[in-house]
Amino acid sequence: MSDNQDLRIAVLGVGIMGADHVDRITNKIGGARVTVVNDYSLARAEEIAALTPGARVVVDPFDAIAAEDVDAVVLATPGPTHEKQVLACLEAGKPVLCEKPLTTDADSSLTIVKAEAALGKRLIQVGFMRRFDHEYTQLKDLIDSGDLGRPLVVHCAHRNPAVPNGFDSAMIVKDSLVHEVDVTRFLLDEEITSVQIIRPAANSLAPEGIQDPQIAIFETESGRHVDAEVFVTTGVAYEVRTEVVGELGSAMIGLDVGLIRKTKPGNWGGQITPGFRERFGQAYDTEFARWIKAVKIGAGTGNYVDGPGAWDGYAAAAVCAAGVKSLETGQRVAVDMVARDSVAGPQR
Numbered sequence: 001m002s003d004n005q006d007l008r009i010a011v012l013g014v015g016i017m018g019a020d021h022v023d024r025i026t027n028k029i030g031g032a033r034v035t036v037v038n039d040y041s042l043a044r045a046e047e048i049a050a051l052t053p054g055a056r057v058v059v060d061p062f063d064a065i066a067a068e069d070v071d072a073v074v075l076a077t078p079g080p081t082h083e084k085q086v087l088a089c090l091e092a093g094k095p096v097l098c099e100k101p102l103t104t105d106a107d108s109s110l111t112i113v114k115a116e117a118a119l120g121k122r123l124i125q126v127g128f129m130r131r132f133d134h135e136y137t138q139l140k141d142l143i144d145s146g147d148l149g150r151p152l153v154v155h156c157a158h159r160n161p162a163v164p165n166g167f168d169s170a171m172i173v174k175d176s177l178v179h180e181v182d183v184t185r186f187l188l189d190e191e192i193t194s195v196q197i198i199r200p201a202a203n204s205l206a207p208e209g210i211q212d213p214q215i216a217i218f219e220t221e222s223g224r225h226v227d228a229e230v231f232v233t234t235g236v237a238y239e240v241r242t243e244v245v246g247e248l249g250s251a252m253i254g255l256d257v258g259l260i261r262k263t264k265p266g267n268w269g270g271q272i273t274p275g276f277r278e279r280f281g282q283a284y285d286t287e288f289a290r291w292i293k294a295v296k297i298g299a300g301t302g303n304y305v306d307g308p309g310a311w312d313g314y315a316a317a318a319v320c321a322a323g324v325k326s327l328e329t330g331q332r333v334a335v336d337m338v339a340r341d342s343v344a345g346p347q348r
């Protein structure tokens with residue numbers, strides 16, 4: 001596809017994220033336009049299509065994927081629907097940017113990895129947007145420069161003011177902690193081998209029955225330690241912090257100055273971002289701009305991805321599956337993953 005031609009995109013699921021993605025493709029990023037909008041709620045699809053010049057509603061998600069006026073697909077539907085929709089994209093030979101998580105269990109993610117490998121192309125990008133955030137890329141560059149020495153320990157905090165109705169304890173692992181899983185793999189360049197989830201006293205202000213916060217401990221292939229506090233009902237604001245401690249020094253992102261105290265409405269002498277849309281707005285924009293570029297040149301190379309791919313989605317799902325098991329027992333659980341080399345294909 002030439003650079004002058006617009007990439008024609010179908011967006012499936014136009015809730016919070018999907019509607020934002022439609023807006024960013026239409027109004028913020030060049031080189032692409034949304035031609036098809038689909039949502040389980042027809043009224044919602046119609047509402048978003050009406051705001052999007054040149055977009056039409058297609059009622060069935062699989063018809064939307066297969067549509068002739070669609071070159072590539074964005075999936076912003078809930079995690080449990082991703083498997084079938086991603087496989088349909090592969091079947092149609094269409095590049096897809098699938099919001100995280102790739103799927104909600106390791107087996108289905110592995111099915112996807114193998115299906116993509118069989119095609120001999122890289123068609124799947126997974127929406128682990130932190131890899132595109134300026135602070136995370138700076139931290140990664142610093143680690144790779146060697147200035148911190150060998151990283152030994154990573155401390156993470158992931159706090160949300162609130163989560164949608166129906167969010168349960170396992171979703172804290174599969175929907176929220178999954179970001180720390182990807183960040184760990186991105187920053188340290190190795191797989192996570194075991195997970196332990198510790199359950200501290202639960203927030204009495206959280207919806208009944210949710211184990212929140214949770215503390216996750218990861219061990220990596222070379223024995224490095226990562227801990228992550230995930231607390232998704234703080235009622236305060238959106239905070240994502242990562243500190244890497246190396247043999248020659250340490251570095252932290254997510255704070256501009258030393259933080260003393262945080263209370264509603266999220267002020268502490270600076271501003272705490274209220275939600276992921278504000279904190280990671282730049283990352284989503286960069287993620288989409290780079291994906292659109294990659295898809296346009298993909299036909300020449302067979303690589304339609306610029307960022308985390310199907311393997312990264314699978315690896316994250318496998319770690320989260322171990323995390324969910326550990327959530328039940330409190331014990332350390334080994335991550336059950338196939339060897340990367342055993343899955344022949346372009347994601348290698």
Ligand SMILES: NC(=O)c1ccc[n+]([C@@H]2O[C@H](COP(=O)([O-])OP(=O)(O)OC[C@H]3O[C@@H](n4cnc5c(N)ncnc54)[C@H](O)[C@@H]3O)[C@@H](O)[C@H]2O)c1
Binds near residue numbers: 280
């Ligand atoms: N990267 C991030 O920071 C980030 C932030 C929020 C959400 N997400 C991910 O984005 C996805 C969507 O999350 P959201 O917060 O926008 O959820 P949401 O509930 O606001 O929107 C989901 C939309 O999908 C529609 N839908 C449900 N089933 C569908 C189906 N089978 N086919 C088509 N449409 C369907 C719903 O009607 C709804 O409009 C999830 O995978 C979530 O984990 C990522």
Ligand SMILES: O[C@H]1[C@H](O)[C@@H](O)[C@H](O)[C@@H](O)[C@H]1O
Binds near residue numbers: 160163179
């Ligand atoms: O789906 C959202 C999203 O992925 C956010 O980035 C994360 O902070 C939330 O915990 C999660 O529920």
